[in-house]
Amino acid sequence: TVNEMTGDGIMALFGAPIALEDAPQRALRSALSIHREIARFNDQKKGIKPIKMRIGVHTGPVVVGTLGNDLRVEFKAVGDTVNLASRMEGLAEPGTTYVTKDVFKLTEGLFQFESLGEREVKGKEEAVPVYRVLSAKEDVYRSRLGSERMIYSEMVGRDKYLDRLELQVMKAINGEGSIVNIIGEAGIGKSRLVAELKNREVMNRVSLFEGRAISTGRNLSFHPIIDLFKHWARIKEDDSEAAALSKLATAIRQVYPEEVHDVLPFVATLMGMKLSGRYTERVKGIEGEALEKLILKNMRDLLIKATELSPLLIVTEDLHWADTSSIELMESLFRIAVTQRILFVNVFRPGHRETGDRIVETIKEKLPAHYVEIVLQPLDERMSEALINNMLKIKGLHHALISQIVQRSGGNPFFIEEVVRSFIDEGAVVAKKGSFEVTERIDKMVIPHTINDVLMARIDRLEEKTRNLLKIASVIGRGFFYRILTEVAKTIEDIDDRLSYLKEIQLIRERRRMEELEYLFKHALAQEAAYESILVQKRKELHLKVADSILKVFKERLHEFYGMLAYHYSKGEDPDNTEEYMIKAGEEALRSSASSEALNYYQQGLKLYLKKYGKAANPEKLATFEKNIALAFFNKGQYENAVKHFDSVLELWGERSPKSKIIMGVKLIYDLLRVIANLYLPIRKARMLPSKRENEIFDISYKRAITLVHLDPKRCFFEFLRTIKRLNKFDIAKIENGFGMWISASGLFSWTGISFKLSKKILDYAKDIINKKEIKQIFYYDLFELLHNCYTGNWPNVKEYDGNLVALNLKIGEYWHVSTYLVFHGYIKIEQGAFSEAETIISKLWEICQTYGNENATEYHYSLKIVLLILFWKLNDALDEANAGISFQSQTGRELVVLYYLGYKAIIQIRLEDIDGAKETLLQAKELTFKIGFVPPIYVSGYLKGQFLFDLYSLEQAILLNNKENKLKCRKKAYKSGKLALKNSRKYAFDKTEILRMMGLYYWLIGQKKRATRFWNSSIKVAERVGAHVELAKTYMEIGKRLLEKGSRFRKLNDITADGYLEKARSFFEEFGLRWELEELDRIKTYR
Missing domain, CATH: 1.10.287 (Helix Hairpins)
Structure with a gap:
């Protein structure tokens, strides 16, 4: 009621002349509404000075004098309550609302406040606590008080869990990050626990990021992460592309102004936003795994920067419904908690192997010291009874009935709440004068056996059209936008009134996402129950209507809803539209680096397509499916599967690999001769321009060769040679990444040890065609020149390590090549005795491993660290690293790398005099060598060196014991292993000095001293030459x-x-x- 107009001011009373239980809430909502409308008015009247209102609110008793009846009065309100409200208005800044502690206490669960401390107020002897109202809370557990149908209870039986959560928040504030998993069955109180935490005073000291997975989200790329960022950046569902991008840029700029142009393109790409201008240029040419890792890196950098401004609390609810890409990204981000003041709170149900269970296993394995697990158990009988009594606060409810509720509920709070609400719906319990009383109907109440029965009983009691509206909403999902609902439910009148009623009986709740009206089923179980009650055929029809409504309502930003459209069309059994939107959703998923979801969409799409067309399927369409499935596997690092699909797509394009070993051998020789001819007898005529298909063939062939590096080196060489032969027909500059493919051939000839001359010839050719403005091409040349010089022992000509070039190429996702560049510089530094520089490189590799999650960096980090630890005789530490490397690489299926580590493990065991252990390790390495077949020199070097060292040790022991028979046997073994190691060292120069020395020792031990000295002299000369x-x-x-x-x-x-x-x-x-x-x-x- 407006009580007085005081010039340019207004005094309004809430709760007088007629008392209202929720008067303080109404006052604050009115205040916020006034500020909002004035801001809108100012926006419309650009030419005049902006108007701003100061508002003060206090609550308490007033003395009034009245004229007239109690509905239409003129009265004067006086007293301390009025005076203090006036003082609050006087303190308030223009455009703000200030309130007293009494108002704050009554409304803190419903509004966001900023504490301003204590202020001196005229007429008060002591300072008064003052609070500024920020906003209404969007997602409040406590329901609106004053409605006769609404019930509420203080949280029961969860205090110790809430205290643990609050402790972790305090630890984050004090610089100690952690990850908390809140795990519990549906209805057990997970969300309530989080809601109670948000009401604690400590939350005023942290920044809160919130996201939620949805029940239809297993194949919606990054949807809980996107939800989190949309809330943070205040992006509305009806915002245009430009507006959404602008809001995101503003949010990032506030946290990380110096890197906004680097961070924004990658976060926006994850969110599926369309880029333009400089942002498009930033991500141009970056795709697949490189894009995925750069998104991770920039997300990580953004969160770390945010923690510098304020401790972070990131809450993600319903993670059991999350997509795989979100889970993988979050697992990588959890590592931030080790060093930053950040708390991750993950909320999910148990028994979901690919999401919640996976998160638990990952954190327990990798971050056990930073993990807190809260598993919510059912309430016991005493707590359940307390909950019932708290909600109803009545006498007369039979104890037998209470016991029946407790037993049936199994201690599930949501079950208990729904039973109590059903009593109110049935009239067995009625509200009178602010409390509840039982009626005669209580004796007829039957307690359902399951929560689903309770919910269905409540739904079935709804008026028909209201019930139908609820069911339509359940088809949309647990959360549903008002605009979609009204579009689907056009035939139902009075939708707003029906939604208000559903809110009143607490089946749904309302929330506004930046002015976009959205509703949420109060509990996922309610949505599931309503959905399951719909006849199958009707359900299909509704799914199709929902899909059509999405097409209409969100036509401006449809790409964000491709996954949702594919879901609804599939549920509606519309195969044509399902296939179309699965393909589109797959494309979007690949674009945003969500490889897991892309893979699922394309696999499902291919299945539908083959089911429809069978043998009449279009080869070109099949090739498109196969290509995208292959790329998704490739981006995920699942190389064996990727190779199969790369083979399929190339075969569909007419590029078949020979199956016969004889034909393969003949083609290998032919292709090699053609490559040699083109190098030494270059073609004078103009080269061809590649078609779009040719570019696609080159891209897929190159990626297949990369996947074969660790799987099948022999086939890798064969396939790559074919690609290089084909490359010679075209103008390399016109082929996408043509220079990179060409110069990689130099690395291939060095890596395999097949021909250093051809490797050098390719480098010389590349030097003439390099684009010196392209940092990627410059880096590729330096890298493969480095490899050639390292393998051949031409170390004096190795260029100095270029940190700037490394940084620039990391920014464009070249972490695979950067890691290779780093490790070879690291090996040289170790050989030269520059150990501190080698340590710096090892740290850089670990940083790349942690920032990008790159397996190559992990492999090389272990490799360098093991070599350095052996050098300093920290043998037990070296053994731990070797075992860790073997374990990690065994899981990834990279047998070549496992072989490398086994060789060094054997060397460590020999030095530790664990001869039996070394013998067993070398046997494993030998078996693995036979299994792999062709092994490049670097990977077999450790095994050959370890075997030679073992045989020399055995020979020396036999000589000491003067066992002639054993001495002869050991001599033959040592000679054989020495020859193999020496032969390999000619293709991998890092071992050459050491193997020559060991050969000298072999001949010294068998009495051929002169020959021994010749090998030692050779060892000295090589070492002096290479440094x-x-x-x-x-x-x-x-x-x-x-x-x-x-x-x-x-x-x-x-x-x-x-x-x-x-x-x-x-x-x-x-x-x-x-x-x-x-x-x-x-x-x-x-x-x-």
């Missing part, structure tokens, strides 16, 4: 040690004595800080 100072020092020590042996007829080598060699070794070991080797030198001198 392998660490291995050079070890060769010096080996020579000095052997020259000092009793019975040696050599006292000098190259006019240098044993002591001379040992001093040379000492000089290097002291420089490098290699303590074990220094101690070994002391032992040698002691026993001379």
Whole structure:
């Protein structure tokens, strides 16, 4: 009631002359509405000075004098309540509402406030707490008070869980992040627990991000993540593309202004937004796994930056319905909690293997120290009775009936609430004067056996058209937009009144998402019960109507709803539209890097297409399906499956690989000769321009070759050679990534050890055609030149590590190649004794592994770390790393990498004198070598070196024991393994100095001293040429040690004595800080 007009002011009373239970709420809602309408008026009247109102609110008793009746009065309200409200208005800033603590306490569950501390107020001896009203809460558990149909209870039996949650929030505030999983069956109180947490005072000290999965969302790409970002950026469903992108940019700029142009394109891509201008350029050419990892990196950077401004609480509800891509992304983001002040709260039901259960397993395995699990159990009998009494607060309810409710409910709070509501619906309990009383109908009430029975009984009691409206809403989903509902339910009149009634009886609740009106079933079980009650045929019809309504209502941004359309058309059994929107949804999923969902859409689409057309299927259409399925597998790193589908699409395009080994061998020779001819006898005539199909063939062929690197190196070489031969027909500059494919051939010839001459020739050719404005091409050239120089031992010509080039290429998703670049620079630094620089590279690889989740970086990180730990004789640590690497790579199916780690594990075991363990490890490596077949030199190097070391150890032991038969046997084995290791070292120079030294030791042990010295001299020369100072020092020590042996007829080598060699070794070991080797030198001198 407007009580007074005071010039430019108004005094309004709520709850007088007629008392209202929810008067403070009404006052605040009116205040917010006034501010909103004034803002709208200001927007319309651009030419005049903006108007802003200050509002103050207090609640309490007033003294009034009245004239007239109690419905139409003139009265004067006076007293302390009026005065304090006036003081609040006086304190308020223009455009704000200030309230007292009394108002805050009565409404804190329904509105967002900012505490302004205590303020001095005229007429008050003590300072008064003041609060600023920010907004109404969008999603409040507590229902609107004052409605006779609404019931409410304080939370029962969950205090200890709420305290644990609040503790984790406090820890986040204090810098200690964590991940909390709230797990419980439907209706057990998970959302209520989160709602109660949001009402705690501590929440004023954190930034809250909220998202929710939906029941139809298993194949909707990133939908809970998108929901979270839309809430954060305040994006409305009816916002245009430009408006949505602008809001997202504004939100990111507030958190990360210096990198907004880098972060925005990737977050927007995940959200399915259309980019333009500089944002399009930022993601141009980045696709597949590279795009996926860059999205992860930028999401991670954004959240970390946000934690610098305020501790973060990220709540994601109903995660059991989430899509796989969201789960994978969240698993990667959880790692942020280790170092940042961030708390993830995940809410889900148990028993969902691919979502909730997977999250639990991942966190327990990888982040156990930062994990808190809250498993909500049913209420016990005492708590259940307390809940019933809290909701009704009546006497006269038979104890037998209460016991029956408790037993049937099984301690499920939602079950109990729905039974109590059913009493009100049936008139067995009625509201009188603010409380409840039982009626004679209570004796006729039957308690259903299941929650579904309770819900269906309530739904069935609804008036027919209201019941039909609820059922239509259930087909749309647990959450349903008002505009979609009204479009589908055109034949039902008075929709607004019916929705108000459904809210009143607490079956649904209303929320506004940035002015877009949306409704939500109060519980998922209610939606499920209503949906299951619809006849199958009617359900199909409704799904089709919902799909058609989406097409109409959201036609401006339809790409965001492709997945939803595919879902509704499939449920409506419309195969043509289902197929169409599955393909479109798949395309959108690939575009936003949601490979799991893309894979599902395309697989389902292909299944529908084949069912429809069978053998009459169009090969071109089949090829499109196969290509996209292959790309989805490729992006997910599931290479075996990817190869099968890459093969299928190329066969459908007429590009068949030979099945016969003889034909394959002949073609291999032919293709190799053609490549050699083109390199040494270049074609003078103009090369062809590639067609769109040719570009597609090159792209798929190149990706297939990459997948074969770790699966089948021999076939990888064969297929890649075919691609290079084909490449020679065309203008490389006109082929997408043509330069990258061409120069990769240099890496292929070096990596396989087949021909370093051809590798160098390809590099020379590439140098003439490189586009020096393209950082990617510059980097590719430097990388493959580095590989060539490393494998051949041409280390003096290796360019210095370029950190800037690394950073630039990481920004465009080249983490696979960057990791390779890093690891080879790391190997050289270790060989040269630049250990601190090697440590920096190892840290960089770990950073890439953590930021991008890249398996290549993980592999190389383990590899370098193992080598460095062995060098410093931290053998137990090295063994742990080797075992961890073997375990990780075994899970990914990368057998070549497992072989590499097994070789180094054997070397560690020999040094630890675990000879039986080393023997077993080498046997595993041998079996794996036979299984793989052709093994590139780098991957077999550790095994060959380990086997040679083992055989030398066995030979030396046999000599010491003077066992002639065993000595001869060990001599033959050592010779054989030495020859193999030496042969491999000619194709992988990192081992050459060491293997030459070991060959010298072999000949020394068998008495061929002169031959031994020749190998040692070769070892010295190679080490000096390439700068392998660490291995050079070890060769010096080996020579000095052997020259000092009793019975040696050599006292000098190259006019240098044993002591001379040992001093040379000492000089290097002291420089490098290699303590074990220094101690070994002391032992040698002691026993001379």
